[in-house]
Amino acid sequence: MNIARPLVSALILLASLASGGCASQPPLKTVDHLDLDRYLGRWYVIAHIPYWLEQGKVASYDSYARRPDGRLQNDFTFRRERLDAPEETWKGTARVVNTQSNAEWAVQFVWPFTASYLVIDLDPDYRWAVIGHPSRRLLWVLARERQLDEATYQAILRRAAAQGYQPDQVRKVPQPAD
Structure with missing residues (x-):
């Protein structure tokens, strides 16, 4: 595998995100507390x-x-284009930036660049979480299961919109049926 392409791609992404958030919006609000052991x-x-x-x-x-x-070890695993393609994993690390809430991390896949990881919404039972970035150009809806019911998903999008996200920019990621 040619490491140069992913490295250059990651450097460009991180440089573009380094500019931070939009000055016209308040900072994203993270959850009050994240229990790291439950989140792992x-x-x-x-x-x-x-x-x-x-x-x-x-x-x-x-x-x-x-x-x-x-x-923290932070690995991102995926398949390219098809659900039956072989899995690939990008290995990263993360460190908790705000130890009072544990909801603000710095994630690193390519040294020396880090990206902000903000837990902005979280199910009380840790069944789903929403990760934001100060720029509001990145957002992830995560869940413990491969599928999330539509009512919960729509409620998540409404709360993300209240924090300044554009719900029409969010796209579902294909996952295999359980």
């Missing part, structure tokens, strides 16, 4: 605001685990 594990990507690094990725999920050095 696998989260399926139900929907996102598409960007070029995730184009053509289907059946995608994130996995989070504690590392001995205190950071």
Whole structure:
């Protein structure tokens, strides 16, 4: 595999996100508290605001685990274009930036660049979560199961809109049926 293409792609993405959020909107509000032990594990990507690094990725999920050095392992697994394509994984790390809430992370897939990861909505039973970025150009709806019922999904989009997101930009990610 040629590492140069993903590296250049990640560098361009991170540079474009470094400009931060929109000055006309207040900062995103994260959840008050995230229990890291309950949050660890696998989260399926139900929907996102598409960007070029995730184009053509289907059946995608994130996995989070504690590392001995205190950071978190953050792996992104996906298939290209087809649900029956082989799985690929990008390995990353994350560190908690706000230790009072645990809801603000810095995620790194390519050193030395990091991206903000903000948990802005979370099911009380940790069945689904919504991840935002200060720029509001990125959003992910994650769930413990491959599918999320439509009423819950629509309620999530309404709350994201209240935080300044454009729901019409969010697209579902194809996942295999359970």
